[in-house]
Amino acid sequence: MTDVLQKSSKDDQPAPRRAGDKVLDAAETLFYAQGIRAVGVEEIVNVAGVGKPSLYRAFGSKEELIVAVLQRQEAGFWRRLEESVAACPNDPRAQLIHFFRGTAERSRLGGYRGCAHSNAAVEYPEEGLVRGEALGFKTRQRERFTQMARDMGAADPQGLADELLLLLEGVYVARQIHGPSGPAQRVGHAAETLIAARLGG
Incomplete structure (x- = not known):
């Protein structure tokens, strides 16, 4: 025993x-x-x-380590998006609005510096392993948003997805410039307004 x-x-x-x-x-x-x-x-x-x-x-190599970090960050993004999907079953419109409201909340956190992939793409403008990883994620993100826009019945799913992505990238920059109480806090409302305009109400 x-x-x-x-x-x-x-x-x-x-x-x-x-x-x-x-x-x-x-x-x-x-x-x-x-x-x-x-x-x-x-x-x-x-x-x-x-x-x-x-x-x-x-x-x-350091480059391979950077890629591993970006892959971990990407997994975090998909996890947060899936949490919004789970919170609003069978309603892609509500799912995206939920996600953008959550993004506004995250941007209030201390030390928030936007998207690691966007930051990496800026730091690595030349073609290579790091930039390829960053752009690959951005492509997958765009495809997913386009599918969600299609699922909600948007007449121009790609157009709506691109406009939502512009909002998202704007949050990343605005938070670093204006701080946690700046324009980034309005992204949930902006996404809701944009989707309503695209869907006609």
């Missing part, structure tokens, strides 16, 4: 975090707060508490 209890206690212990996970966490925080090009590998490993070999074993 004692052996069973000892084994259970040992099994219940949390597994030690992998060095790669520590590097990814540190890079995500640093890139978002300071910008990607401003952060060097040395700073990342120092914050992660690991050596450089651990970073290169897990990711191969």
